[in-house]
Amino acid sequence: MSSNTQGSYRPIDSKREEFRKYLERAGVMDALTKVLVMLYEEADKPQDAMEFVIKNLCADRPEMAELENLRSNVEALQLKVQALEEQKARLKQRLAVYEPVDQDEEEEEEEEDGGGDDEGEEGDVGRTSEQIPPAQVQPEA
Structure with missing residues (x-):
């Protein structure tokens, strides 16, 4: 029974080790360690440690x-x-x-x-009123 117990834990340990290596290769472990050290060295600890970690973890990106x-x-x-x-x-x-x-x-x-959608008026910006031609009014039928 003892050999079965050890055998069942081995795949979990190898999966954990594989995941840990993945995190190290991706730089996640270094980034987390750096932020946690920054938090540890903070003289005035922030009220929200999670916010501090998130802010400083993403600051270098x-x-x-x-x-x-x-x-x-x-x-x-x-x-x-x-x-x-x-x-x-x-x-x-x-x-x-x-x-x-x-x-x-x-x-x-x-x-x-159309409530502020001024598509055709860009060319009129900066022109004086004397330079803007009067509107063409067509008589209604």
């Missing part, structure tokens, strides 16, 4: 640096879009002074804009 870079680019572009939307609104107000639009045209423009 280039994908994380790229992700942070992309996030900051998205924030900058969102601010730029907001500034351009405000500029567009100011320019529309200025244009209204020079070329008043009747109520029917204004409603048509809003429908064409």
